[in-house]
Amino acid sequence: MEPLLSGAELLRAIRGDRVGDHPLARWACLLAGVHRAAMLAREEAVVAPENGGERGSLVHAIDVWTEQQVPQHHQGVALHTETLGSVIDRIADAQVHADAMLMTCTNAGDPRVHAAWFRLAELVDGYNDLAAQVVDGVRRLPVPAGRAGDRAASRMHAAGQRFVAGGVPRPAQGRQPDPDRGW
Numbered sequence: 001m002e003p004l005l006s007g008a009e010l011l012r013a014i015r016g017d018r019v020g021d022h023p024l025a026r027w028a029c030l031l032a033g034v035h036r037a038a039m040l041a042r043e044e045a046v047v048a049p050e051n052g053g054e055r056g057s058l059v060h061a062i063d064v065w066t067e068q069q070v071p072q073h074h075q076g077v078a079l080h081t082e083t084l085g086s087v088i089d090r091i092a093d094a095q096v097h098a099d100a101m102l103m104t105c106t107n108a109g110d111p112r113v114h115a116a117w118f119r120l121a122e123l124v125d126g127y128n129d130l131a132a133q134v135v136d137g138v139r140r141l142p143v144p145a146g147r148a149g150d151r152a153a154s155r156m157h158a159a160g161q162r163f164v165a166g167g168v169p170r171p172a173q174g175r176q177p178d179p180d181r182g183w
Contacts, residue, residue: 003070004131007124010088014095023065024088027058031092034058039096059085063144066134073137080130083142087127094120 005013005024013025014032034055062085098116105113133139 003135004066004084006131007128010091010127011095011124014092015099024062027062027065027085028088028092031055031058031089032096035093035096039100055089059083059089060144060146061085062088063141066141067144070134071137072134072140074140077138077140080134080139080141083144084130084134085144087123087130091120091123091127094123 002022005019005022005028009019009022009025010028013019013022013028016029016032019025063083066084094116098113098120101110101113101116102108107113130139134141
């Protein structure tokens with residue numbers, strides 16, 4: 001199994017097509033369902049069901065899975081601005097929107113239809129680039145929400161430092177400042 005889905009596989013999963021047993025495919029499909037439910041609620045002018053928690057949980061599940069399953073290089077590697085879960089969430093939302101535009105506009109040549117599909121294509125191109133860069137070790141992803149403190153603390157511990165009030169790192173007891181490490 002490839003570590004990450006291709007953009008085409010991701011779009012098929014979002015549409016509900018079977019893409020094997022990849023966890024990202026299941027979560028992408030569920031995210032699309034959340035976006036569809038929210039869109040329907042908006043169209044029917046009813047109070048949208050609370051889905052922020054479900055959406056956030058799915059994004060977080062993607063982020064944690066990615067952190068655990070896809071090796072990330074941290075030394076000298078550029079950091080992407082979004083987690084993979086956030087990117088997949090935006091693609092799911094764009095796919096649902098593009099489908100809805102195509103189905104509801106009376107003219108398929110409507111510029112809004114074109115804009116929605118163009119935006120989706122841009123997002124998928126960006127996802128493909130990001131996935132390749134992460135797998136190749138030339139880009140890394142942010143730490144999933146709620147786990148950043150754990151990772152920072154373990155890095156500080158490994159470097160012989162500790163956190164003190166205000167989050168300022170200090171040398172661990174018994175260690176002398178080392179200018180090469182910043183202390």
